[in-house]
Amino acid sequence: MTLKTEPVTINIGPQHPSTHGVFRMRVTFDGEVVVDVEPVLGYLHRGSEKLAEERTYTQVVTLTDRLDYVASMSNNLAYVLTVEKLAGIKPPDRAMYLRVIAAELMRIASHLVFTGFWLNDLGALATPLMYCFREREKILDLFEMLCGARITLSYMRPGGVFQDAPEDFWPALHRFLEEMPNYIDEYEGLITGNEIVLVRAKNVGILSAEKAVNSSISGPILRASGVEWDLRKADPYEIYDRVKFNIPFGGVGDNFDRYFVRVQEMRESLKIIEQCVEQVEPGPVRSEVPFLVRPPKGEAYGRVEAPKGELGFYLVSDGGIAPYRCKIRSPSFINLTILRDILVGWKLADMIVTFGTIDINMGEVDR
Amino acid sequence: MYGLGILQGLTVTFKNLMRKPFTIQYPEERIPQHPRFRGEEFTWYEERCTGCASCAKYCPLGIIKIVTHPGKTNMQEGDYYAIDVFDIDIGRCMFCGLCVEACPYDALFMGSGFEEGQYRRQDLVIPVDRLRKASKRPSTWFRPQLEDKGYNPHTGKELSWRQVGRHQQPSQEDLKEKWAER
Ligand code: SF4
Ligand code: SF4
Numbered sequence: 001m002t003l004k005t006e007p008v009t010i011n012i013g014p015q016h017p018s019t020h021g022v023f024r025m026r027v028t029f030d031g032e033v034v035v036d037v038e039p040v041l042g043y044l045h046r047g048s049e050k051l052a053e054e055r056t057y058t059q060v061v062t063l064t065d066r067l068d069y070v071a072s073m074s075n076n077l078a079y080v081l082t083v084e085k086l087a088g089i090k091p092p093d094r095a096m097y098l099r100v101i102a103a104e105l106m107r108i109a110s111h112l113v114f115t116g117f118w119l120n121d122l123g124a125l126a127t128p129l130m131y132c133f134r135e136r137e138k139i140l141d142l143f144e145m146l147c148g149a150r151i152t153l154s155y156m157r158p159g160g161v162f163q164d165a166p167e168d169f170w171p172a173l174h175r176f177l178e179e180m181p182n183y184i185d186e187y188e189g190l191i192t193g194n195e196i197v198l199v200r201a202k203n204v205g206i207l208s209a210e211k212a213v214n215s216s217i218s219g220p221i222l223r224a225s226g227v228e229w230d231l232r233k234a235d236p237y238e239i240y241d242r243v244k245f246n247i248p249f250g251g252v253g254d255n256f257d258r259y260f261v262r263v264q265e266m267r268e269s270l271k272i273i274e275q276c277v278e279q280v281e282p283g284p285v286r287s288e289v290p291f292l293v294r295p296p297k298g299e300a301y302g303r304v305e306a307p308k309g310e311l312g313f314y315l316v317s318d319g320g321i322a323p324y325r326c327k328i329r330s331p332s333f334i335n336l337t338i339l340r341d342i343l344v345g346w347k348l349a350d351m352i353v354t355f356g357t358i359d360i361n362m363g364e365v366d367r
Numbered sequence: 368m369y370g371l372g373i374l375q376g377l378t379v380t381f382k383n384l385m386r387k388p389f390t391i392q393y394p395e396e397r398i399p400q401h402p403r404f405r406g407e408e409f410t411w412y413e414e415r416c417t418g419c420a421s422c423a424k425y426c427p428l429g430i431i432k433i434v435t436h437p438g439k440t441n442m443q444e445g446d447y448y449a450i451d452v453f454d455i456d457i458g459r460c461m462f463c464g465l466c467v468e469a470c471p472y473d474a475l476f477m478g479s480g481f482e483e484g485q486y487r488r489q490d491l492v493i494p495v496d497r498l499r500k501a502s503k504r505p506s507t508w509f510r511p512q513l514e515d516k517g518y519n520p521h522t523g524k525e526l527s528w529r530q531v532g533r534h535q536q537p538s539q540e541d542l543k544e545k546w547a548e549r
Binding site: 055058134137141144146147148149152154162163166168186189190191192196197198 | 400
């Protein structure tokens with residue numbers, strides 16, 4: 001006798017502990033196996049691009065904090081780089097170093113959040129997450145010294161940063177740089193060799209390099225698939241051409257590679273910060289830019305390697321005090337396009353884990 | 368070898384078993400904030416404020432409401448504007464500090480606290496009377512003159528309006544010399 005079966009469609013989200021924010025998936029299952037995934041977006045839409053047209057160039061910095069709220073510094077950096085390109089402003093050297101230090105600290109913090117929540121998805125509830133948040137807390141403390149806030153930082157301004165780092169920032173940063181490698185070793189001891197993690201993550205949710213490139217994926221996911229592409233090397237901005245670092249990349253493009261690339265990236269970021277601290281020299285941190293920046297008519301596209309991928313801002317100026325148009329190319333949104341490719345054919349339990357490795361942030365997806 | 372990874376993980380667990388907890392029991396224990404911390408309640412010096420409304424104009428959300436009327440006239444400094452209303456709606460504020468950055472007379476500072484929670488939204492609007500009476504512990508955010516003095520709002524004492532400016536206070540001699548008579 002043959003059993004008659006039919007596919008079942010299940011709704012996951014928008015309020016679901018595994019979906020990293022208000023993200024909704026309509027998933028069709030054949031038994032345990034995923035046969036179709038349809039992402040439903042837009043629950044966190046705030047119209048940031050439109051709001052930017054109403055604000056002066058300096059005020060838009062506060063909006064960029066709220067795109068990818070676990071990596072505000074990178075958003076700040078991408079935006080101010082674009083404004084500087086548009087208006088032809090050159091920031092002083094020290095400001096560029098401070099901005100790179102801040103952005104790299106933010107990358108570590110963002111990858112820590114990824115590691116913690118990914119283990120949460122794997123079923124290791126809360127404890128590893130607390131380990132990761134302990135170090136993230138140290139980074140946030142550093143940001144508090146730097147700019148007075150912990151999450152919505154608004155540290156950078158067109159033409160530099162708003163103020164120099166306080167005296168006590170540098171010793172604290174040194175202490176952090178000394179401690180952090182031990183903590184990364186600790187996570188690796190906990191995760192990298194763990195058989196349970198390996199069984200769940202190795203050779204699961206494979207994304208081929210070809211597919212990744214064709215869907216314009218960027219960031220650690222692309223590098224995990226074996227493509228050596230990092231904007232910090234491919235199109236150096238700020239002072240990235242003055243520091244030495246490696247681009248970690250994976251071979252298979254499975255879940256484990258996507259995790260491992262991020263862990264190694266944290267180590268590389270530490271290296272970059274160390275070199276920046278050595279090279280930075282005293283000097284001004286903000287070039288003479290009026291509060292109301294008035295770039296000439298034109299357009300500019302600026303991009304940075306944010307923790308989640310290529311973050312780009314496209315600004316059009318009509319000569320006024322506010323952008324005429326602001327388009328945000330957010331990495332999370334574009335990385336979501338491979339959802340179907342990496343989820344279909346895998347089981348329900350793998351679906352959550354694989355989805356976690358894309359590391360999306362809804363603030364950025366919906367903007 | 369199977370089990371090695373688990374053992375390695377357990378070592379980490381044991382190490383953490385020996386460590387002190389890193390969490391803080393919040394209302395009883397507190398972590399001190401940095402002097403630059405952008406706190407919730409604003410510090411405002413009426414004596415310094417000219418009512419120019421730069422702060423209101425530069426606020427991305429437009430949540431500072433200022434109403435003034437022309438007050439007395441001083442030979443030295445010209446017309447005064449008396450402040451009738453200076454309301455900050457912190458229910459919508461994002462504590463970006465652009466208003467503080469915009470204030471040309473060092474009259475507005477970020478606060479240093481973070482416990483301004485209220486039960487009703489109306490109470491989140493800081494009216495001018497509360498700003499006048501509030502204890503003056505300004506954050507050093509965007510005020511290098513305070514940072515240079517090593518001021519810490521969490522441990523230091525309240526600052527009067529004479530102590531927070533970026534310029535030296537004029538001497539009696541300077542004050543006698545009237546601009547109008549020159
Ligand atoms: S901190 Fe920012 S949002 Fe709040 S009143 Fe000042 S400028 Fe407006
Ligand atoms: S910018 Fe400063 S001086 Fe002007 S109204 Fe605001 S607080 Fe007063």
